[in-house]
Amino acid sequence: MFGLIKSIQRDIQAALERDPAARNVWEVILAYPGFHARQLHRLAHFLWNLGIPVLPRVISHINRFLTGIEIHPGARIGEGLFIDHGMGVVIGETAEIGDNCTLYQGVTLGGVSRERVKRHPTLGNNVVVGAGAVLLGPITVGDNARIGAGAVVVQSVPPNATVIGVPGRVVAIHDPETGEVYRPPDPLADTVRELQARVAELERRLAELEARYQEARICD
Incomplete structure (x- = not known):
């Protein structure tokens, strides 16, 4: 229980740190759909892992109705996720999201296979995905990567990279140790x-x- 409380507190802190419009804790708790979606997903994911049928999907459906954010109960999400605005965000069943990631409105972590296999993206830690970006397939997005708004990404992204365009292409790689930026x-x-x-x-x-x-x- 203590671990759950700490995780929820981290979600609140993520909103306060990454959204300058967030004024206080109560504003995040009461008026941030991304925060609400994350908490409902916690419940759905818990029941999903217990093997309980139907109910996790019903909770996910209610979640989408209330927040405009669709997260499959099977999706695995790390600590400190911040979904800003959130409307239209879709996170598929086998998607995995690392710690301290940020998703903006309209982001899709989608699949390209009908087989019951790993078919959705995996995001590392500290990844930022811009509004309307679409990430498809069992690709991996490395730590600290940034995906530009509207990008369509179908190939894995290295750590510290910036990706833009359709199809998505790497336009810069930031070296966190030296601060230098390599542009391929x-x-x-x-x-x-x-x-x-x-x-x-x-x-x-x-x-x-x-x-x-x-x-x-x-x-x-």
């Missing part, structure tokens, strides 16, 4: 920069031709 080559960005350079060159040549044309008209 981005063929798409390189192509865009090359096209921009070509357009600039064409505009320069066009300006020169227009200037010569105007000079020729004056001479005539």
